[in-house]
Amino acid sequence: MAIHPIEYRYGTPEMKRIWTEEAKLRKLLEVERALAKAEADVGLISKKAAEAIAAGIKKVTVDRVKEIEEDIHHDMMAVVLALAEQCGDAGGWVHFGATSNDILDTGLALQLRDAVELLEAKLDKLNNALLNQAEAHKHTVCAGRTHGQIGVPTTYGLRFAIWASEVDRHLQRLDQLRPRILVGQMSGAVGTGAAFGPDAIKIKDKTMKLLGLDAVDVSNQLIQRDRHAEFIMFLANVATTLDKVCIEIRNLQRSEIAEVEEGFGTKQVGSSTMPHKRNPIKSEQVCGLARVIRAYVEPALLNNTLWDERDLTNSSCERIIIPEAVILTDHIINLTADIIKNLRFNPENIRRNLELLRGVNMAEAVMIALAKKVGRQEAHRVVRKCAMEAHTSGEHMRDVLLKEAIVTKHLTPDEIEHLMDPNNYIGTAVEQVESVVKKLRR
DSSP: OOOSHHHHTSSOHHHHHHTSHHHHHHHHHHHHHHHHHHHHHTTSSOHHHHHHHHHHHTTOOHHHHHHHHHHHOOHHHHHHHHHHTTSGGGGGGTTTTOOHHHHHHHHHHHHHHHHHHHHHHHHHHHHHHHHHHHHHTTTOEEEEEETTEEEEEEEHHHHHHHHHHHHHHHHHHHHHHHHHHSEEOOOOSSSSOGGGGGGHHHHHHHHHHHHTOEEOSOOSSSOOTHHHHHHHHHHHHHHHHHHHHHHHHHHHTSTTTOSEEOOOOTTOOSOSSOTTOOOOHHHHHHHHHHHHHHHTHHHHHHTTOOSTTOOSHHHHHHHHHHHHHHHHHHHHHHHHHHHHHTOEEOHHHHHHHHTTTTTGGGHHHHHHHHHHHHOHHHHHHHHHHHHHHHHHHOOOHHHHHHTOHHHHHHSOHHHHHHHTOGGGOOTTHHHHHHHHHHHHOO
16 A cells, blocks of 8 residues: 555656665675675685575565564564575574674665666756756846846846756765765674674775775764765755756746746646646646755754764664655656756747836946946946836836936937847856856766
8 A cells, every 4th residue: 555655656766666675675685795705705704605695695585584574673683584594504604793784884875876876867867958958048038037026137048057057066066975975884783893803804895895885994883874964965955956946937937927837738737626727836846845855954964963883763764764865856856857858938928028127127237338438336326316217107218318418428329229128238148158058068
């Protein structure tokens, strides 16, 4: 019976597969296999025992592990016993010298490695969608807005380029995170490695080499959770970027603005009672799930505050927050890429909003031109006076400027007309977009 929305509503199949019970068990068994091989290499156990353990792994099932756990109430020991019973006499060498979290934390690192590869691919896909829109709309001039009010012009290309640059920084962060989170340990009960004997460090290093992981320099009974907290904060940071992007799309889809809108299917229904509705439901889903992902940051940080060499308070928490945070982040990256790719633009409304203030939004352009004649502060005073008059009277800014003596003394009617055209005041926006696209295109 499905209960959690991740089971039936959210998440991609490829990411959810990484976090199934079966996938987790296979990673734990992979660690046990590598440990046995490493111990055989240093002579702690026989090569025959290591081979028997490797062969026995294939026969271990989730159902059998659960059956044993029902009796003994210890999940990792249930895995050990399920494997041991498949190994004959070699079963006595399974898990030799290890503690539960040597296997659990290292197995988690293997899951995280698979997840990170998927996240990187999805972020690349999103960035390409953003760069495509940046390139396609580098000349699409639109109203810039600050404080929710129309300011000077910008371009849609610049907006997409800004978002693409931010996503690229997330890709850089993910790459920088790898050596800190893709690590394993084989340290024993409290970190001394005593049960492994004098070759403890060799066993640890060999085990991690076999698994393709780096080994922690030092640990107690578990890998320190500052690493995992950093990863959750990374996911929250990514989610917040997507939240920002989708808030902007939702705002630009408002009926009063209506410059862009999400793709809307021919059979799609917007409301159960209002037949006309075309709601930005995908963007709203991204924003809603971003709140959930950010909420995992505090418990992730608290998981690092354990007693002494460790306690178990992180365990139950991590079983929930790590898979959920990864699955939901992957989901909204995928969803945002789809939103961006299928975004629809309404050129008439973009132009209408540019002209909504009847030229008042071009006040800075006039001020800069006038400042070259009378100084910046005097130009600001004069143009502000004209802008406030245009606001109050409803006249076009051009007409108010043409009545201002100090303006007409220094600027001709043709120059004023040129300054009123938003297309003439986008600075280096096109060049910036082209530079970003060239730099980030993969």
